[in-house]
Amino acid sequence: MSNTYTIPVGPLHVALEEPMYFQVDVKGEVVQSIEMFAGHAHRGMESLALERNFFQNIVLTERVCSLCSNNHPLTYCMALENIAKIQVPERGQYLRVIADEVKRIASHMFNVGIGLHVIGFNTLFMHAMEVRETMQDLKESIWGNRMDISANTIGGAKYDLDDELEAYLRKTLEELKKPVEEFRHMYATHPQVKARTQGVGILPPEAAVEYGLGGPVARGSGIDNDVRKETPYAAYDKLNFNVVLGEGCDVRSRALVRLGEIFESISLIEQCLDQMPKGPICCDPLPDIPAGQAVARSEAPRGELIYYMRTNGTMYPERLKWRVPTYVNWEGLRVMLDKAKVADIALIVNSIDPCLSCTER
Amino acid sequence: MINEMKQRVIKLAADMPKGAELNWTTDLKDNQFGWVTLNDVEDLPLFAEKILPEGRLVTISACNAKAEDAKSFHEVCYHFVMKGLAVTVTVLPTGVEPTVPSITQWHKSADWTEREMAESYGITVTNHPNPRPLFLHETVQSEAMERLVPLSTMTNSASTNSLWEKIMGEKGEES
Numbered sequence: 087m088s089n090t091y092t093i094p095v096g097p098l099h100v101a102l103e104e105p106m107y108f109q110v111d112v113k114g115e116v117v118q119s120i121e122m123f124a125g126h127a128h129r130g131m132e133s134l135a136l137e138r139n140f141f142q143n144i145v146l147t148e149r150v151c152s153l154c155s156n157n158h159p160l161t162y163c164m165a166l167e168n169i170a171k172i173q174v175p176e177r178g179q180y181l182r183v184i185a186d187e188v189k190r191i192a193s194h195m196f197n198v199g200i201g202l203h204v205i206g207f208n209t210l211f212m213h214a215m216e217v218r219e220t221m222q223d224l225k226e227s228i229w230g231n232r233m234d235i236s237a238n239t240i241g242g243a244k245y246d247l248d249d250e251l252e253a254y255l256r257k258t259l260e261e262l263k264k265p266v267e268e269f270r271h272m273y274a275t276h277p278q279v280k281a282r283t284q285g286v287g288i289l290p291p292e293a294a295v296e297y298g299l300g301g302p303v304a305r306g307s308g309i310d311n312d313v314r315k316e317t318p319y320a321a322y323d324k325l326n327f328n329v330v331l332g333e334g335c336d337v338r339s340r341a342l343v344r345l346g347e348i349f350e351s352i353s354l355i356e357q358c359l360d361q362m363p364k365g366p367i368c369c370d371p372l373p374d375i376p377a378g379q380a381v382a383r384s385e386a387p388r389g390e391l392i393y394y395m396r397t398n399g400t401m402y403p404e405r406l407k408w409r410v411p412t413y414v415n416w417e418g419l420r421v422m423l424d425k426a427k428v429a430d431i432a433l434i435v436n437s438i439d440p441c442l443s444c445t446e447r
Numbered sequence: 448m449i450n451e452m453k454q455r456v457i458k459l460a461a462d463m464p465k466g467a468e469l470n471w472t473t474d475l476k477d478n479q480f481g482w483v484t485l486n487d488v489e490d491l492p493l494f495a496e497k498i499l500p501e502g503r504l505v506t507i508s509a510c511n512a513k514a515e516d517a518k519s520f521h522e523v524c525y526h527f528v529m530k531g532l533a534v535t536v537t538v539l540p541t542g543v544e545p546t547v548p549s550i551t552q553w554h555k556s557a558d559w560t561e562r563e564m565a566e567s568y569g570i571t572v573t574n575h576p577n578p579r580p581l582f583l584h585e586t587v588q589s590e591a592m593e594r595l596v597p598l599s600t601m602t603n604s605a606s607t608n609s610l611w612e613k614i615m616g617e618k619g620e621e622s
Contacts, residue, residue: 124582294502414505417558
């Protein structure tokens, strides 16, 4: 007689941020296999995008997901700029990087914080959220909103920084360094965190390549795949930064990659503020958008984001398709959850920083 | 590295049994983009196999070809990335029911996106290892991206009263 049985996890589960249904086959406490059922947050946005003109789609794409909400309109605009050969002014390119990196810091703190909440370490979770709140305040002060910051437009940036805002940004980043360093130290050395995250959710580098995984999930297994380095966009080709890699291939390694990337993001923003020239922030006037097709890629907080656009000479896209990093990372869970303990399922799922809103659109 | 990858794509396109067209574009940062059009969809599995190990499938975009000179109602674009070089391979599905072969056997990342294409565009994917719908429930009609839904149908039961009547009607009770 088989002692394997099936348990449901989700679609609504206290440890899942968004709805996903996992059918988990377990033997005792050990996961044998999983099947995933998606579709609970499907909104048909790709179809909707065909009914919106190019400017309306900036607003629409920003609402695909709130955590990487800056990368969607950014990559969308990049695809359109590729088709129409629109040159983004240099200041606009730096402003795009600043917005992107601010969002990345907030997103990474959120994910690592939720991971701590899942393992029951709520003191450190609250600490993570407090640090993240600094970035939320920053976003509200500069862009007037805490999540959807509307920083991008076709041909450049939609916001500018005056001397006062620049000084405020520098001061906030300076004040952020110590708490983040303390937080990283706590995460890296605390025995309880180590016990729950080390050796859990193993993703061998070969599996990361085989499944085509991206972002900090793959980088936590040593795969160097950062789009910002691989095919630079905006001002990344003028900035110095390291691709943070981990060797542990586990939940802990993925979290430490994210925490390491926060320091790179702070450095990138500071470099932008040092190097950013004065001048226009956006191409004006914009040319007509001709018929054509283009691909654009960027590094969202969760990894590689790609947009494909086809135009036909009208003000509406003929096809707009995007693939978010989480879309491919889900399948990696088959490897990470194999022979995992039932109690670790939510923690391992959280370690891919899953985004259902992005995945299902 | 990019030039090395470019040479690989040029050779791959030249090696396709039924032939392929190839052209290149760049963006404003001089990042390169390859655009391959296969003359025969049956060459797709060969291309997918030979682009390994450097090439990985990023996503698949099915499109309704609207140009007047389009050769097929559908076009399917396979987006690969080879060490930073983005390569898009376009094929025209064949058959009365538009059909493309699955490439999940070589690229595991094709699994979900092939299933999504099948449910959204009604394109049959042959030899898929797990051909169940991805996002849409089985009760939803297929070809979700293809169908015209009249506004009157879409807004049917949108008001509280008619929604209640509909629910009670389905349960066989009077409202």
